[in-house]
Amino acid sequence: SQKIEQNSEALNIQEGKTATLTCNYTNYSPAYLQWYRQDPGRGPVFLLLIRENEKEKRKERLKVTFDTTLKQSLFHITASQPADSATYLCALVRVLGNEKLTFGTGTRLTIIP
Amino acid sequence: NAGVTQTPKFQVLKTGQSMTLQCAQDMNHNSMYWYRQDPGMGLRLIYYSASEGTTDKGEVPNGYNVSRLNKREFSLRLESAAPSQTSVYFCASRRQGIEEYFGPGTRLTVT
Numbered sequence: 001s002q003k004i005e006q007n008s009e010a011l012n013i014q015e016g017k018t019a020t021l022t023c024n025y026t027n028y029s030p031a032y033l034q035w036y037r038q039d040p041g042r043g044p045v046f047l048l049l050i051r052e053n054e055k056e057k058r059k060e061r062l063k064v065t066f067d068t069t070l071k072q073s074l075f076h077i078t079a080s081q082p083a084d085s086a087t088y089l090c091a092l093v094r095v096l097g098n099e100k101l102t103f104g105t106g107t108r109l110t111i112i113p
Numbered sequence: 114n115a116g117v118t119q120t121p122k123f124q125v126l127k128t129g130q131s132m133t134l135q136c137a138q139d140m141n142h143n144s145m146y147w148y149r150q151d152p153g154m155g156l157r158l159i160y161y162s163a164s165e166g167t168t169d170k171g172e173v174p175n176g177y178n179v180s181r182l183n184k185r186e187f188s189l190r191l192e193s194a195a196p197s198q199t200s201v202y203f204c205a206s207r208r209q210g211i212e213e214y215f216g217p218g219t220r221l222t223v224t
Contacts, residue, residue, distance in 0.1 A: 044215050
């Protein structure tokens, strides 16, 4: 079965710096990969989706890359702010049409003022 | 639009009691999902429904049943609650190929 690892449970970054989170997967290459943000006591909220034939996606201060050779996705937040502090989850869909998401355990990001 | 709504928000059960978690979405999505989230385990899929009238098991279905009542509603039932089912439960819905929308969660404690 697919195994997803997110680089660390917790990451502390100085305000204004770029935060980089890693999502590594084993076995099959997913059809697409998503990143979600989750705040304490709330459900996850979708941020970005990247497909297997795309190398990079951007949305405002967010950037996601997808390297199917390394079996890895990187999630970047540039010019980080304390409001970016949250847990970030990556999730994979294996096959289009059978779209169950498999989630990683998440990385808790803290932006230090 | 309310998005995905879940009831109740909190629940405490004794071992052996039963209860139903309710979920509804107003986005006309075909697919609906039930997850549980435990510390260090991430979100794990319990059951899902790809369309009205169909349901399938996910990664951790034991001890649960589901009903897709109509396109809007997808309920999760615990017939005989066990302490191992203490968790936060999330319902989600999605159109094919698009992101999932999650509800606010139900925090369940089984004593």
